[in-house]
Amino acid sequence: MADTPASDTFTTGMKTRRSVLGNAHVDRAESNKTPFDEPFQTLITEAAWGRVWTGTHWTKRERSMVTIALLAALGHYDEVAMHIRATANTGATAEDIREALMHVAIYAGVPAANHAFKIAKATLAEMETAKP
Known part of the structure; x- marks a missing residue:
């Protein structure tokens, strides 16, 4: 390069x-x-x-929640999963993610939030399984 x-x-x-x-x-x-x-x-x-x-x-935790909500609202689901994994480093909790996605449901639409919840559940489960 x-x-x-x-x-x-x-x-x-x-x-x-x-x-x-x-x-x-x-x-x-x-x-x-x-x-x-x-x-x-x-x-x-x-x-x-x-x-x-x-x-x-804003803290990294706050930026993380906003980023997840924006990506979910825009339907960028690969990026949603990546930023959910990043919450291990930003301090955003599963409850924070849930609340961000609840906002997505109200302000961007239930279908966007529904799919993001599906991704979040799978990603959080994957992260829990990977814990030492």
């Missing part, structure tokens, strides 16, 4: 991305990166992780 030095925002973003999603996820994403999608990976690392997720007004 490119040999340009990482910006401070990228470096901060990568640290935050790892703290939320975990090293295994980020390492996998980085190893799958190609010259084609490298600019996109840089964009999300700098913008989402280096700017939005590093803001100081």
Whole structure:
């Protein structure tokens, strides 16, 4: 990939991305990166992780709940599962997830929330099974 030095925002973003999603996820994403999608990976690392997720007004727990609700409302279910797994690192609880999805039902529609609940239940069960 490119040999340009990482910006401070990228470096901060990568640290935050790892703290939320975990090293295994980020390492996998980085190893799958190609010259084609490298600019996109840089964009999300700098913008989402280096700017939005590093803001100081909300906690990672709060950002996690909002992110899950938005992704569910928009029907981005693969991302919902990924961010539910990330709650192990953000401090959002199963109850927090439930409440976020209840908001989705009221403000974005029952079908979106229904499918997100299905994904959340499966992902939380998977996480419980994986506990040591």
